[in-house]
Amino acid sequence: MSYLDYKVADTPRGIRKILSLNWPLVFLLAAVASAGFLMLYSVAGGNIDTWARPQMERFAIGMVLMIGLGFVPIWFWRGISVGAYIVCVLLLVAVDVIGHVGMGAQRWLDLGPIKLQPSELMKISLVLLLAAYYDWLDLSKVSRPLWVLIPVILILIPTALVLQQPDLGTSLLLLMGGAIVMFAAGVSLWYFAAVIGAGVGLVWTVLESRGQSWQLLHDYQFRRIDTFLDPSQDPLGAGYNITQAQIALGSGGWSGRGFMQGTQSRLNFLPEKQTDFIFTTLAEEFGFIGAGSLLALYALIIGFCLYSALTNRDRFASLLTIGIAGTFFLFFSINMGMVMGLLPVVGVPLPLVSYGGTAMMILLMAFGMVQSAHVHRPR
Amino acid sequence: MRKSPKDIVDSARIISRRGIMLGVIQAAVIGTLGLRLRSMQIEHADEFRLLSDGNSIKIRLLPPVRGLIHDRNGIVIAGNEQNYRATITRELAGDVDRVIAKLRHLVPMSDDEAAEILENIAKRSAITPVSIGDHLSWTEFSSIAVNAPALPGVQPESVLSRVYPRNGDFSHVLGYVGRVSDYDLSKMENPDPVLMLPEFQFGKVGAENKLEGILRGKAGTRKVEVNAAGREMRELSRQEGQQGATLQMTLDAGLQNYAVQRLGEESAAAVVIDVTNGDIMAIASNPVFDPNLFVRGISGPDYRALMEHDHRPLADKTVQGVYPPGSTFKMVTLLAGLESGIINEGTRYYCNGALEVAGRKFHCWSRGGHGSVSAVESLMKSCDVYYYEVARAVGIDRIAEMARRLGIGIEHDLPMSAVATGIAPDRAWKQERYDQPWVVGDSLNASIGQGFVLASPLQLAVMTARVATGREVKPRLVRAIDGVPEPTPEFADLGLSDRNLRAARRGMDAVMNATGGTAARSRIVTEEWRMAGKTGTSQVRNITAAERARGVTRNDQLPWNRRDHALFVCYAPYDNPKYAVSVIVEHGGGGSAVAAPVARDILLYALSGGVPPLSAYPDSQRSQIEEMHRNMRLITPVAGNSSGRTRA
Missing domain, CATH: 3.90.1310.10 (Penicillin-binding protein 2a (Domain 2))
Incomplete structure (x- = not known):
């Protein structure tokens, strides 16, 4: 059922929109962000001005933005999805060009007062576009090869552009975020099985070729892969950070060392203590109770989103919610997996907790769309 | 596009199914994360805590x-x-005693x-x-x-x-x-x-x-x-x-080695200056000590031996030691007289062996007197009475001013420890120092470099260089830092008249090269290295009446530490000065006999750039010089040699 199929008059209007917001989600997001403020205050050594205050200000703006966007009718988002996607692709190209001219990696567009990171925007507009695509597509065609190829190309264009920057973490997020929407839309499982199988086979072949006469990569490229997969081989580089991160995390124990008492982060063991590795500080200072609670909060956010999506009979709204929740899920699970040594180190921040303005704003805008879907769901 | 009710139902069903599948997958991932967290923070917490506590930077x-x-x-x-x-x-x-044991x-x-x-x-x-x-x-x-x-x-x-x-x-x-x-x-x-x-x-x-x-x-x-x-x-x-x-x-290792060897066991000092740029080529104070002992931590007995040695090896006699310059000071007095205009080159004084001033007799070193003496002869013969007369005529303040102009009684800026200023005494100085008025006897003593005058061997070398060049030669020790040469100094003109300077130089030349010059024995015969110099013998103290009574009339009959200091200053080549040398041999006796040969040999080494050729010496001395050089243990300098033990 699409929004054209239900009566727009049924959706709440005016002040009633506020009441029909997904309030549990609002409180959960605020709770996670609050944990972030505490940690930013702690890693700054008890200084609120370093990171915590700017983060709180952005969060406040972001919350207002989220609720504001929540009032925007859901069909508006479907309407702008194609345009948003095209604008984002153009921005990515612009960044690549400027970065190329500047002879180095560049992810930012400097727009005077604000710095825009188009790859962050792309994550949302890709989900938006794919949701709109499957809302438009006849259900019976979903698994037909041609109609599968189109979204794959739509995903690969921004992925390739971001990979150019080079930003491996974000391009993986785009790829997987897109895949989640395709999965939810009902694309045949065989495609996924085939892609996963092909990927595994390719990696296996490449790795197997090492040392053979038909070796597919240069030796130095293999060594790069080695250190990526097992950072302890590069003890002075990435391996050092991850080892220290694990020591910090593990030494937290049940209840942690106490707020502001973490020694690992105090001693500046971690260069990214306020961004990618902030979870280690939380785990060190608040222990399993704190880290587990944060994980539970994240799980609840996903749960509420999924529930909202599954009870929403509007196909676009469901897919959008699932896609955004999926992207959010990828963020925190990759970040946590990384600091816990389950995944190789890729630069992915912990959503709502890590310091960073653009990421938080865009995330809250995305949740604004989730709210919009919730508010304007068919009754 | 309108969709059929069946489509809507199908769509909802598919999304529900896939959403639940996603939820399950996500729950599994979150569960894995939770388990990993639990494993690290609860099961292995002790290990990590240990690592964390032990960790520090x-x-x-x-x-x-x-x-x-x-x-x-x-x-x-x-x-x-x-x-x-x-x-x-x-x-x-932990247990320090056990570890040491x-x-x-x-x-x-x-x-x-x-x-x-x-x-x-x-x-x-x-x-x-x-x-x-x-x-x-x-x-x-x-x-x-x-x-x-x-x-x-x-x-x-x-x-x-x-x-x-x-x-x-x-x-x-x-x-x-x-x-x-x-x-x-x-x-x-x-x-x-x-x-x-x-x-x-x-x-x-x-x-x-x-x-x-x-x-x-x-x-x-x-x-x-x-x-x-x-x-x-x-x-x-x-x-x-x-x-x-x-x-x-600026030092030359070969020359320095030669100077140290030439001074030998004497308590002595030698300074060689390049008069053209002030480079100190050698600056030796004997006896030397091995600085490597101090680097490694000198033992008590070794240190006591150095401290108790009567030749004071730890003292740097070249810049710290100040001595009455004796007759080497006469160039100062002469130039003060000439520059004042009170005397001139032709002025003659009569020396009958002593001059009585203010009821006190001031002796010339030659008891019999030198007769009528000109300015040049006064230096050549080192006639004391001539200088008593000059001092009486021009007064101490002019002499002191000239001494400072020539580098005595002023501080030279060298990177060495305790560089002494020496004393160029004048009326104001004595008033302040002793609260006594200056008397004419003080001037007479000062005129021949005795009394209150004190100069270091460095200052005497500078004085000689300034007389030789007429320029304000300033000594320096550092030639280049990290390969960047120090700027070559331009020395200001001292403002002394050429005529007067020539008179002093002619006197110094006569000391060496005229028959009857006090250091004629130590002359250099090679004409292109013709040397000018001035002897000096400074009394440490007078022979007392009691000693005279015991029959001690000569300096070498006194105990070592009461004998006169032997001094000598010189420069060469005479017509185009390159090096100035000063030598003092503490308690060595006479300047002409003891200090002059040493100064000559060192000067010759500098001029010839190696062990002096015998041809530079008078015939009669060659075999003796050859013997002396054979017995010296010189380090043959090899340029660029960095010694096996050192690391660049």
Whole structure:
């Protein structure tokens, strides 16, 4: 059922929109962000001005933005999805060009007062576009090869552009975020099985070729892969950070060392203590109770989103919610997996907790769309 | 596009199914994360806590490599050598006594030494490494390294240590480095942290001390991770320090070696200056001592022997020692007289062996007198009475002013320890110093470089250089820093009339080259190296009436330390001066007999650029000179030789 199929008059209007917001989600997001403020205050050594205050200000703006966007009718988002996607692709190209001219990696567009990171925007507009695509597509065609190829190309264009920057973490997020929407839309499982199988086979072949006469990569490229997969081989580089991160995390124990008492982060063991590795500080200072609670909060956010999506009979709204929740899920699970040594180190921040303005704003805008879907769901 | 009801139902069903599948997958991932968290924070928390507590980052200083000192030809005169040593840190050693007892099986040390080490350990803080053996042999060093596990807190290490490959040759001018003492630190405001390192060497005296800022370099840092036991786990980052600058001195190692050898066992000093640019080519103070002894920590008996030696080897006689210059001062008095206009070149005075002034008789060294003496003859014969007359006529203030103009009684800026100013006395000086008025007798004494006049051998060499050139020659010791040459100095004209300067130079020439010159025996016969000079003999004290009564009439019948100082100043070549030399032999006797030959030989070495050729000496002296040179133990200088032990 699409929004054209239900009566727009049924959706709440005016002040009633506020009441029909997904309030549990609002409180959960605020709770996670609050944990972030505490940690930013702690890693700054008890200084609120370093990171915590700017983060709180952005969060406040972001919350207002989220609720504001929540009032925007859901069909508006479907309407702008194609345009948003095209604008984002153009921005990515612009960044690549400027970065190329500047002879180095560049992810930012400097727009005077604000710095825009188009790859962050792309994550949302890709989900938006794919949701709109499957809302438009006849259900019976979903698994037909041609109609599968189109979204794959739509995903690969921004992925390739971001990979150019080079930003491996974000391009993986785009790829997987897109895949989640395709999965939810009902694309045949065989495609996924085939892609996963092909990927595994390719990696296996490449790795197997090492040392053979038909070796597919240069030796130095293999060594790069080695250190990526097992950072302890590069003890002075990435391996050092991850080892220290694990020591910090593990030494937290049940209840942690106490707020502001973490020694690992105090001693500046971690260069990214306020961004990618902030979870280690939380785990060190608040222990399993704190880290587990944060994980539970994240799980609840996903749960509420999924529930909202599954009870929403509007196909676009469901897919959008699932896609955004999926992207959010990828963020925190990759970040946590990384600091816990389950995944190789890729630069992915912990959503709502890590310091960073653009990421938080865009995330809250995305949740604004989730709210919009919730508010304007068919009754 | 409108969709059929069936489509809507299908769509909802598919999304529900896939959404639930996604939810399950996500829940599984979150569950995995939770389990991993639980495993790390609960099951393995103790291990991580241990790692975390033991983890700490320490900043270690990397002592900079001290700058090398070269002579003017690039020969290393102060270098660095590998020094194997071991330190102990109390905090890590635990039972210090036991560790030291074990160590004594590996490194022989006396009970006293062991006790001293224990005392040092107790004095320092628990975390400061304390030396337990310096300059260890390779065998000792490696056996400590092999037994390291049984010797907690003991750290064998190899560092660079100062070495002076020319041993004593430059002991006074370069000085030496040594450990930084608590006293040294207490004198410094904001000391460089690198000075706190155990056994860090810094310049104690001489150029090593004065040029410390240039030679020390900058410390590097090492960021290391140490475990709970204090053992370094690994180096996190390293910032190399900066080696101290290489200094090139104006000194000539060959000449310096010759000067030291030529002065021999005498208590003596010699200074050679290049009059054209002020370069100090050699500056020797004998007897010398081996500065390497101080670097390694001199033993008590060795130090006492140096302290109690009556020739005072530790004193730098070239710049610290001040002496009555005796007759070498006569150029000052003569020039003061000539410049005042009161006398001129042709002025003659009559010497009958003494001059009576204010009821006191002032003797000439020649009891019989010199008869009628001209200005040039007065220098040649070193007639004292002539100078008494001049002093009486021009007064002390003009003489003192001339002395300062020629470099006596003023401070010369050299990077050496305790550079003395000397005394060019005048009326105001005596009033202030003794609260007594100046009397004419003081002027007479001063006119022949006795009485209150005091000058260092350096000042006498500068004076000679200034007389030889008529320019304000300023001595310098540093030729280049890190290959960047110091600017060649332009010396100002002294403003003395050429005529008067020529008179003084002619007098000095006559001293050497005229029949009856006081130092004619020490002349150089090679015409192109024609030498001008002036003898000096300065009384340490008069022969007393009691001694005269005992039959002591001659200086060499006195005990050594009461004999006269022998002095000599000279320059050459006469018509185009290049080098000026001053020599003083303490209690050596007469300047012409003792100091002049030494000064001549050193000057000849400088002029010829090596051991002087016999052809420069008068025939009668050649065999004797040849014999002397054969018995000298000279180091043959090899340019660029950096001695096997040193490291660039």
